[in-house]
Amino acid sequence: MSFTAPVNAMQFLLNHGVDFDKIITQDKFADATPELVSDILNGASVFARDVLAPTNWTGDQNPATLDGKDVTASPGFKEAYAAFVEAGWQSLSTPAEIGGMGLPTVVSAAVNEMIYAANMALGLCPMLTGSAVKAIDAHASEDLQETYVPKMVTGEWTGAMCLTEPQAGSDLGPVRTKAEDNGDGTYSITGQKIYITWGDHDCADNIIHLVLARLPDSPEGSRGISLFLCPKYFVNADGSLGDRNDFYPIGLEHKLGIHGSPTCVMEFSGAKGWLVGEVNRGLACMFTMMNEARLFVGVQGVAIGERAYQAALDYANDRVQGRPIESDPTDPIINHPDVRRMLIDMKTRLMGARAIGMATAAADDLGDHARAGLLTPIAKSYGSDTGVSVASTGVQIHGGMGFVEETGAAQHYRDARIAPIYEGTNGIQAIDLVGRKLRRDGGEAMRALLADLKHINIEADQAEGLDVCVRALTNGIETLSVATDILLNASEKDALSVATPYQTLCSLVISGALLTKAVARGTLAGDAHAPNMAVLARYHALSVMPEAEAQLEQIRAGADPIFDFPKTALADL
Numbered sequence: 001m002s003f004t005a006p007v008n009a010m011q012f013l014l015n016h017g018v019d020f021d022k023i024i025t026q027d028k029f030a031d032a033t034p035e036l037v038s039d040i041l042n043g044a045s046v047f048a049r050d051v052l053a054p055t056n057w058t059g060d061q062n063p064a065t066l067d068g069k070d071v072t073a074s075p076g077f078k079e080a081y082a083a084f085v086e087a088g089w090q091s092l093s094t095p096a097e098i099g100g101m102g103l104p105t106v107v108s109a110a111v112n113e114m115i116y117a118a119n120m121a122l123g124l125c126p127m128l129t130g131s132a133v134k135a136i137d138a139h140a141s142e143d144l145q146e147t148y149v150p151k152m153v154t155g156e157w158t159g160a161m162c163l164t165e166p167q168a169g170s171d172l173g174p175v176r177t178k179a180e181d182n183g184d185g186t187y188s189i190t191g192q193k194i195y196i197t198w199g200d201h202d203c204a205d206n207i208i209h210l211v212l213a214r215l216p217d218s219p220e221g222s223r224g225i226s227l228f229l230c231p232k233y234f235v236n237a238d239g240s241l242g243d244r245n246d247f248y249p250i251g252l253e254h255k256l257g258i259h260g261s262p263t264c265v266m267e268f269s270g271a272k273g274w275l276v277g278e279v280n281r282g283l284a285c286m287f288t289m290m291n292e293a294r295l296f297v298g299v300q301g302v303a304i305g306e307r308a309y310q311a312a313l314d315y316a317n318d319r320v321q322g323r324p325i326e327s328d329p330t331d332p333i334i335n336h337p338d339v340r341r342m343l344i345d346m347k348t349r350l351m352g353a354r355a356i357g358m359a360t361a362a363a364d365d366l367g368d369h370a371r372a373g374l375l376t377p378i379a380k381s382y383g384s385d386t387g388v389s390v391a392s393t394g395v396q397i398h399g400g401m402g403f404v405e406e407t408g409a410a411q412h413y414r415d416a417r418i419a420p421i422y423e424g425t426n427g428i429q430a431i432d433l434v435g436r437k438l439r440r441d442g443g444e445a446m447r448a449l450l451a452d453l454k455h456i457n458i459e460a461d462q463a464e465g466l467d468v469c470v471r472a473l474t475n476g477i478e479t480l481s482v483a484t485d486i487l488l489n490a491s492e493k494d495a496l497s498v499a500t501p502y503q504t505l506c507s508l509v510i511s512g513a514l515l516t517k518a519v520a521r522g523t524l525a526g527d528a529h530a531p532n533m534a535v536l537a538r539y540h541a542l543s544v545m546p547e548a549e550a551q552l553e554q555i556r557a558g559a560d561p562i563f564d565f566p567k568t569a570l571a572d573l
Contacts, residue, residue, distance in 0.1 A: 003053040003307050005045035005114040009351060010358075011038065012529050014106065017355050017518030018362040023104050028096075029365070032103050040092075040103070044111040047087060052118035055080050059121050059260020060411045064201065066262075069248040071200040074260040077122055081155075081203040089115070090126050090155030098137055098145075099153040106361040109299055113354070116296075116303035120415050121260030123303075125158055125198045127296050132159025132210055135289035139277035140229065147235050148208050157206040161289060162193040162230075162266060170428055172212060172283060173221035177268065179213035179228060188270045189213050189228055189247070195422075199264030200232070200249040206241060207232040209266075210289065211273060212282050219280065227282035228273035247271040257414030293423045294376055295360050298383025301419040302354045305390035308412035309346045312394040315407070316343065321399075333397075342397055346390045348536045348544060352511025353379075353386040359514055370445045374437045375510075377429035382507035384419035385426060391416040430499035433506070434487055439495065443488050450484070453477050453509070456517040463520040465534060472541030473516055476509035479548045483555045494558035505551035512537075512545045 014020045014037065024032045059074035066072075073081075084090065093108035094100020116123040133152050136145060151157040168174040177191025189211055193199075200207065209230045218224030234242040251265035277285035316334040324335030333339045360379040363372035391413040395402035402409040420426045438446055457473050460466045483505055487495050515537040522530035554561075 003049055003056075003118055003310060005041075005048055005117065006306060007041050007045050008529055009354065010041060010110040010113070012522060012527065012533060013351075013355055013358050013514075013518055014110065016521035016525065016527065017514050018106060018358045019366070020104075020106065020362065023106065023362060023365045026365075028102060029104050032107065037103075037107055040107065041110060044089070044114050047083075047089070048114040048118035051080055051083050052115060052122060055122065055260075056119040057408060057411070059119060060257075060415075061259075063254075063259040064252060064262035066200075066249055066252045066264075071202065071249055071252065071262045071264065073201045073203050073262065074121075077201075077260060078203045080119070080122060081125065084115075084126065085155040088154075090129065091153045094130065094133060094153050095137075098133075099150055104361070104365040106358050106365055109295070109358055109361040112296055113299050113303045113306070113357075116300045117307045119260070120300055120304055121258040123300070124258070124261050125201070125203065126155060127293065127300075128161060128198060129155060129157075129159040131289040131293045131296075132161065132208060134292055135210060135227075135285055136208075136229065136276065138288045139227070139285040141274075144229055144274055144276070148229070148231070151206070152208060156204060157208055158198060158201075158204040159208045159210070160196055160199050161286065162196050162199070162209050162211040162268075163286065164193060164195045165191070166194060170425060171222075172225065175212050175214055175225055177211065177213040179215050179226060179273065181215070182272075185274070187213075187215075187228055187273050187275060189230055189268045189273045190270055191268050192250075193266045193268070195253065196249075196264040196266045197261055197422075199262065199266050201262055205233070206235075209247070210276065210286065211268070212286065213273075215279060222283050224280055225282040226279050227276040227285045229276050230268070230271050230273040234272070245271050255418070257411070257417055290423060291373075291376060294380040294429070295357065297419050297423045298353070298360075298379040298381070299357050301382075301384035301387030301416060302350055302357060303387070304412055304416040304419070305346070305350050305353070305387040308387075308391040308394035308409065308416070309343070309350060311407070311409055311412065312346065312397040313343060315398050315401070315409075319399075319401075339397060342393050344536075344539055345543065346393050348515075348539045349386050349511075350390060351533075351536055352515055352540060352544065353383045353507075355514035355518065356507065356511055357383050359510075370441075371449065374433070374445045374449060377433040377437065378503060378506050378510065380423065381420070381426040381429045381503055382511065384416075385504075385507075387416040387419055388413075426503075427500060430503040431496060433503050434495050434499040438484070438487060443484055446484050449510075450477060450481055453480075453513045456513050456520070460516045460520040463523040465523075466516065466520060466537070468538050469512070469516045469519070469541045472545040473509075473513055476512055476545050476548050479552050480505060480509045483552050486555055490558060493563075497559035497562050498555045498557075501551040501554040505548045505555070508545055508548045508551070512540045515540055 055076040091100040096102035179187045247268040249264040250267045253263040323329045327335040357379045360375040398409045519534045519537045
C-alpha cells in the first residue's frame with residue numbers, strides 16, 4: 001500500500017493549465033520560481049511517501065482513543081505530525097507578513113494533495129489549522145492574532161472549528177450553544193458540539209477552537225450567531241501555556257472511514273472564549289475558514305482517488321486471471337480491455353478534477369475572487385465525487401480482494417465517502433453555485449468563464465492532433481451556455497431541483513476545457529509529457545464530455561420529473 005505522488009502530472013498542469021506564469025509575475029510571489037516549486041513538489045513527494053504514507057493503514061486499523069478527558073492519536077501519528085511541523089509544511093502558502101512562506105495557494109493545493117493521499121485522516125489536522133489561521137488573521141483582534149497565529153502558522157498549535165450541534169448541521173441557524181459576556185473582554189461558552197474533527201489529540205501542545213455560539217437576546221437564526229476563540233490551554237503573558245480551559249471531549253465517533261481522525265463530541269461548560277469579529281457576524285467570519293476548506297476537501301477527493309488508482313494499477317499489473325486478448329495466459333489482468341478501460345477512465349477523471357482544483361486556487365492567487373467563488377463549489381463537489389467513483393472502480397479492479405480489508409482498496413472507498421458530505425454537502429454546493437454564484441449576479445461570472453473557455457478552443461485549434469477535443473469542447477461550451485440561460489430564467493423550484501445536474505455539467509465541461517488548454521500549451525511548448533496528456537484529453541472528449549448532454553436534458557425538464565411522483569408513494573407504489 002505504497003504511494004508515490006504524481007509530480008509529473010501536477011507540474012504539467014502548473015506549467016500549462018492554470019496560468020502559473022501570470023501568478024509569479026506578482027510581487028508577493030516573486031520568490032516562487034519554477035525551480036523552487038519543482039524542488040518543493042519533489043520534496044513533498046518524498047515526505048508523503050516516506051513519513052506519512054506508512055501511517056495510513058495503522059491509523060485505519062487503530063483509531064484514536066479517548067481516556068478520561070484526553071484523546072490519544074493513532075500509533076505513529078504524533079511522530080509523523082512532529083516531522084511535518086519540523087519540515088515547515090504547515091506554512092507553505094501562509095502570507096509572509098504573518099510568518100508563512102508566502103507561496104501561491106496553487107502550490108499548496110498540489111502539496112496538500114500529496115499529504116491527503118498519503119494519510120487523509122492525519123492531513124485533516126493541518127488543513128483545519130491553516131483555515132483557522134485565515135479566519136483569525138482576517139477577523140480577530142490584534143491581541144488574539146499576536147497570541148495565537150505565530151504558533152498556528154508553524155503547526156506547533158493546531159486549529160479546530162466547532163460548528164455542528166445535534167439539531168444544527170448544514171443549517172447552523174438553530175445553534176443553541178450559549179455565550180455570556182463576562183464583562184472583562186471574555187465570554188463564557190456553554191453547550192455541546194458534535195463532529196469536531198481533530199477536536200482533541202496529543203499531537204500538538206495546544207488546540208485553538210473557533211466556536212459558534214449565541215449571545216443572550218441575539219436575533220433568531222443565523223443572524224444571531226457569533227464566533228469565539230477558545231484555546232484548550234490558556235496562554236500566559238510570556239507565551240507559556242497555563243491552565244486548561246473548561247471544555248473536553250466526551251466521546252469519539254465510530255465512523256465509516258478516516259478512522260485515524262479523532263472526530264469528537266465536545267462539551268463546553270462555561271469555557272472562556274474571546275469574540276472573533278463582530279457580534280452576530282459569526283457565520284460571515286467562519287466562511288473565511290470554510291471557503292478554503294471546501295477547496296481542499298475537493299483536493300482530498302482527488303488525493304484519495306489517486307491513491308486508489310495507484311493501488312488498482314499495481315494490482316492490475318500483478319494479478320493473473322483469465323487469458324487477456326492478444327496476450328499470454330500468464331500475463332496480468334492489465335491486458336484485459338475492460339480493466340484497461342477502467343484504469344484510463346480513473347486517470348482521466350482524476351486529472352480533470354485535479355485541474356479544476358488547481359484552477360480554483362490559481363484564481364485566488366490572481367485575485368480573481370469572482371472566478372474563485374464560482375469555481376469553489378465545483379471544485380469541492382467534482383473532486384469529492386470523483387474520489388468516491390474512482391475508489392469504487394478501484395475496488396472493482398481488485399475484484400473479491402477489493403471487498404476484503406487486507407488490500408487497502410476498501411479503506412480508500414470508505415475514506416473517500418466523507419468528502420461529498422462534510423464542509424457543506426455537495427447538494428449544498430450546488431445550491432450555492434446556482435443560487436449565489438450564478439443567479440445573484442445575473443450570470444456575469446459564468447459568462448466570463450464561458451468566454452475564457454471559448455478562447456481555450458482557439459488555442460487548441462492551433463495545436464496539432466486535438467481536433468476531437470476541439471469538437472467536444474465546442475459542443476460542451478454550447479451545452480453549458482444553454483443550461484446557464486435556462487437556469488437564469490427558471491423559477492426557484494426548477495432551478496434548485498436541477499442544481500446538481502447543472503453543477504455536474506459545469507464540472508464535465510470545465511475539466512475537459514482545462515485538460516485541452518494544458519495539452520495545447522504543452523504541445524506548443526514542446527513538453528515531453530504532452531503526447532500522453534493528449535491521450536487523456538482525447539479520452540475525456542470521447543467518453544466524459546458527452547455526459548454533459550444528459551445533464552442538459554435533466555435541466556430542461558426542471559422540477560416536474562422529481563415532484564410529479566407523489567410524496568406519499570415514495571415508500572411504495
